[in-house]
Amino acid sequence: MADPNPPLSCVRDLKASDASSGRAFASVLVLRKLSVKTAANGNPYLSVELGDRTGSFNCTVFSDSPAFEVVRSAEEGAVLKVEGNAETYQGRLSPKLLRASIVPEDELQSPEVIASLVETAPEDADALWSEFIQFVDSVGQAELRATVRNVVDEVGETFRTAPAATMMHHAYRHGLLEHTVHMARAAKALLPLYRDVDPDLAMAGILLHDSGKTIEYEGPLAARRGRRGILQGHVVLGYQLVRKAALKAKLDPERTERLEHIILSHQGKLEWGAAAMAATPEAVFVSMVDNLDAKMGMVQRALRNAPPGEEFTERILGLEAPLLIRRLPG
Numbered sequence: 001m002a003d004p005n006p007p008l009s010c011v012r013d014l015k016a017s018d019a020s021s022g023r024a025f026a027s028v029l030v031l032r033k034l035s036v037k038t039a040a041n042g043n044p045y046l047s048v049e050l051g052d053r054t055g056s057f058n059c060t061v062f063s064d065s066p067a068f069e070v071v072r073s074a075e076e077g078a079v080l081k082v083e084g085n086a087e088t089y090q091g092r093l094s095p096k097l098l099r100a101s102i103v104p105e106d107e108l109q110s111p112e113v114i115a116s117l118v119e120t121a122p123e124d125a126d127a128l129w130s131e132f133i134q135f136v137d138s139v140g141q142a143e144l145r146a147t148v149r150n151v152v153d154e155v156g157e158t159f160r161t162a163p164a165a166t167m168m169h170h171a172y173r174h175g176l177l178e179h180t181v182h183m184a185r186a187a188k189a190l191l192p193l194y195r196d197v198d199p200d201l202a203m204a205g206i207l208l209h210d211s212g213k214t215i216e217y218e219g220p221l222a223a224r225r226g227r228r229g230i231l232q233g234h235v236v237l238g239y240q241l242v243r244k245a246a247l248k249a250k251l252d253p254e255r256t257e258r259l260e261h262i263i264l265s266h267q268g269k270l271e272w273g274a275a276a277m278a279a280t281p282e283a284v285f286v287s288m289v290d291n292l293d294a295k296m297g298m299v300q301r302a303l304r305n306a307p308p309g310e311e312f313t314e315r316i317l318g319l320e321a322p323l324l325i326r327r328l329p330g
Contacts (some may be wrong), residue, residue: 148245
């Protein structure tokens with residue numbers, strides 16, 4: 001007989017358990033994605049992503065489910081208590097939701113609750129911020145350094161807490177800061193190999209390349225693109241921040257144009273969101289380091305969240321393949 005009051009389970013526990021048994025579960029989760037779709041018979045259904053700090057899963061909620069109206073009425077970023085049966089679909093966890101309720105905001109204020117729901121960077125945020133400021137101070141050219149500081153002053157605390165994405169890489173609290181510092185570390189090691197790349201300009205470009213994401217994303221529990229993010233995107237928003245900061249710092253026109261070009265081209269390809277293809281040594285360098293850390297960020301996150309005993313992850317969208325997670329012996 002199913003347990004009428006199952007203990008709360010995190011996503012990692014659900015994925016590690018034998019979901020094929022259809023065992024009952026209850027969880028408190030953030031509604032990360034919600035879209036209403038129409039089935040072949042004309043009935044609506046919900047495509048839902050739910051998650052906590054240990055991971056996420058997708059499931060379908062059909063119109064005849066008792067949870068349907070509650071989930072449909074919730075906004076992305078809401079916290080839901082859900083109950084259902086843990087099931088799989090095509091080898092992936094895809095629970096059947098039987099009940100759902102929205103957790104009131106006054107029950108979400110404690111740090112413990114937030115810590116259980118929001119995935120954060122594995123490195124200490126204060127240490128990452130201190131290292132980030134050291135990289136800012138390392139930019140030797142005075143007006144270029146002032147430009148970076150002007151952007152940091154404008155975006156403020158948001159840079160420390162923002163994610164670097166909503167799903168692809170470093171998609172968690174402090175993810176933007178972690179991604180940027182990791183890129184700066186890589187650049188510090190690689191720049192001596194590429195003498196044709198101006199080190200100050202490249203480092204400034206790395207520190208500012210994703211600054212527009214501080215405006216693009218909003219939401220304390222589940223990051224989503226806000227109005228300006230949808231209408232302009234982080235590449236254009238970052239370009240605007242950098243141009244304003246460079247004018248304030250009286251950065252010379254040549255360096256201003258080259259720094260702006262790094263921001264506009266760092267996505268690598270036009271189909272990936274770049275406004276231009278990288279056409280300076282520094283822009284090529286920053287774009288490649290960005291792609292490297294984005295991919296390795298996906299690898300590191302997959303390894304952290306891997307269920308025990310598994311050999312491969314599910315297919316990772318950004319890598320276009322599953323990842324071998326069984327570590328080498330010894």
